[in-house]
Amino acid sequence: MKRVLILSVLMCTLFFLYSFPSGVVAQNQPAPNQAKVKEFRIERSIPKEGIACIECHKKENPGIFTDWAHSRHASANITCIDCHRAEEFDPDVSKAHFKQYERSDQPYGKPEYKVPISAIVTPKDCSRCHPDEVKQYSRSKHANTLQIVWKVDPWMNKGMNSDNERTTGCYHCHGSIVKIKDGKLTADTWPSVGVGRINPDGSKGSCTSCHTRHRFSVAEARKPEACGQCHLGPDHPQIEIFTESKHGDIYASYGKDYNWNAAPGTWTPGVDYRGPVCASCHISGSGTVLTTHDVTERLSWELQAPLTVHPENFKPFPAKTNWKVERQKMESICMQCHSKLWVTNHFAQLDKTVQEYNDVYFKPAKKMLTQMYEKGLLDKSRFFDEEPEFLFYELWHHEGRRNRMGVAMAGPDYAWWHGAYDMKPKFNHFMKECLEAIKTGKPIYKYTFYPNATGDTTKPKQVLPQPAK
Numbered sequence: 001m002k003r004v005l006i007l008s009v010l011m012c013t014l015f016f017l018y019s020f021p022s023g024v025v026a027q028n029q030p031a032p033n034q035a036k037v038k039e040f041r042i043e044r045s046i047p048k049e050g051i052a053c054i055e056c057h058k059k060e061n062p063g064i065f066t067d068w069a070h071s072r073h074a075s076a077n078i079t080c081i082d083c084h085r086a087e088e089f090d091p092d093v094s095k096a097h098f099k100q101y102e103r104s105d106q107p108y109g110k111p112e113y114k115v116p117i118s119a120i121v122t123p124k125d126c127s128r129c130h131p132d133e134v135k136q137y138s139r140s141k142h143a144n145t146l147q148i149v150w151k152v153d154p155w156m157n158k159g160m161n162s163d164n165e166r167t168t169g170c171y172h173c174h175g176s177i178v179k180i181k182d183g184k185l186t187a188d189t190w191p192s193v194g195v196g197r198i199n200p201d202g203s204k205g206s207c208t209s210c211h212t213r214h215r216f217s218v219a220e221a222r223k224p225e226a227c228g229q230c231h232l233g234p235d236h237p238q239i240e241i242f243t244e245s246k247h248g249d250i251y252a253s254y255g256k257d258y259n260w261n262a263a264p265g266t267w268t269p270g271v272d273y274r275g276p277v278c279a280s281c282h283i284s285g286s287g288t289v290l291t292t293h294d295v296t297e298r299l300s301w302e303l304q305a306p307l308t309v310h311p312e313n314f315k316p317f318p319a320k321t322n323w324k325v326e327r328q329k330m331e332s333i334c335m336q337c338h339s340k341l342w343v344t345n346h347f348a349q350l351d352k353t354v355q356e357y358n359d360v361y362f363k364p365a366k367k368m369l370t371q372m373y374e375k376g377l378l379d380k381s382r383f384f385d386e387e388p389e390f391l392f393y394e395l396w397h398h399e400g401r402r403n404r405m406g407v408a409m410a411g412p413d414y415a416w417w418h419g420a421y422d423m424k425p426k427f428n429h430f431m432k433e434c435l436e437a438i439k440t441g442k443p444i445y446k447y448t449f450y451p452n453a454t455g456d457t458t459k460p461k462q463v464l465p466q467p468a469k
Contacts, residue, residue, distance in 0.1 A: 050081045052108035059106070084117045091200045094118060097119075122199040122206075123205050137293040138205070142195040143195065157459075160382065165452060195209045210226050226279075227278040265290075306362060308357060327347065375438065398422075402418045
């Protein structure tokens with residue numbers, strides 16, 4: 001009986017194989033090492049306007065279409081119009097896009113597919129599906145960084161750089177105030193994906209600063225290179241500090257094996273990744289600490305400020321947090337991989353570094369700068385046009401930041417050689433210039449031909465304090 005059964009199975013198998021073209025079986029059942037062809041199938045629930053968007057952009061912008069087709073949005077039937085659709089009366093409706101519906105060279109250039117579209121997708125748009133993330137982001141330093149820079153930065157307030165230098169440099173990270181003229185986004189404010197961008201709908205920020213369009217990949221946003229777009233260079237070299245740290249070394253060795261695509265809220269140290277990256281410590285959940293898009297959380301010091309203070313005491317943007325609570329959160333993150341003693345001693349070293357920077361370097365230099373202005377040996381009307389002003393600025397904005405951030409992120413070369421070591425000659429040079437001027441009573445030499453100091457010093461109304469409602 002068993003022999004008959006086996007014979008029957010073999011005959012059925014042979015019948016199946018010889019009854020169909022050989023290519024059909026191979027096509028439907030690819031070998032394990034054969035890549036599957038990526039196909040996008042339009043779901044019947046997508047409205048005809050959405051299908052028009054897909055088919056048109058598939059031809060006109062294949063890179064955009066391909067990114068979107070590989071995204072989780074596409075898998076969930078979230079299409080172009082779900083994010084870009086606007087009301088006809090919205091200020092950011094694209095007039096140029098309306099002209100697409102007047103074309104006769106493609107089947108979707110017809111009035112029946114016409115729908116108001118905005119080129120800009122803002123956090124307000126994203127909040128329809130991601131309300132918690134947008135709420136957290138809106139109260140962070142990221143979303144408010146344009147207001148902060150207008151409050152503290154002498155380049156802006158003293159007009160010491162040109163408007164174009166701001167557009168092509170400052171605003172690409174900090175964000176511009178997007179303007180529209182004659183139905184078009186203006187070249188002086190767009191393109192911009194700065195984290196503190198102020199959008200025409202009044203919302204702040206750009207989610208695509210980290211989750212680049214149109215794939216909006218959580219994996220991409222988790223990798224340190226996403227943060228390194230802005231957090232690099234002489235004034236805040238976090239990506240360089242990370243790279244030289246033990247954390248960065250582990251990432252370089254094992255990062256390719258990390259589970260970057262774990263669902264939000266489930267990314268776990270020791271399971272999905274071995275060593276932390278920027279997101280692990282500042283955004284992602286770990287242990288009992290919940291995921292947050294408010295990067296102001298978990299910070300116990302404002303290490304970028306001229307005088308180091310706790311975040312709630314940072315006058316340009318007082319955080320609605322308590323530094324002791326946030327320190328406990330960060331310690332809890334650290335203790336996922338380190339012992340309690342290791343973590344306690346690390347923060348003790350950071351606190352000592354803050355105290356030394358404040359008391360030994362910044363406060364004496366600030367006292368001397370104030371004295372120079374009072375004696376009329378420095379001109380207060382502008383900034384960066386006299387040598388001591390440059391020296392003082394770089395003391396805190398360059399070397400001072402590198403020293404503090406290097407210690408905080410366990411990057412010894414930045415804590416010492418690029419930090420404390422460089423602060424010493426900068427401090428001495430500053431003091432020498434000031435003391436010689438005080439001794440002779442002769443004002444500091446003023447740069448007569450300061451280049452490109454043409455920037456508008458008028459503070460935009462969008463960054464001014466809003467009256468209470």
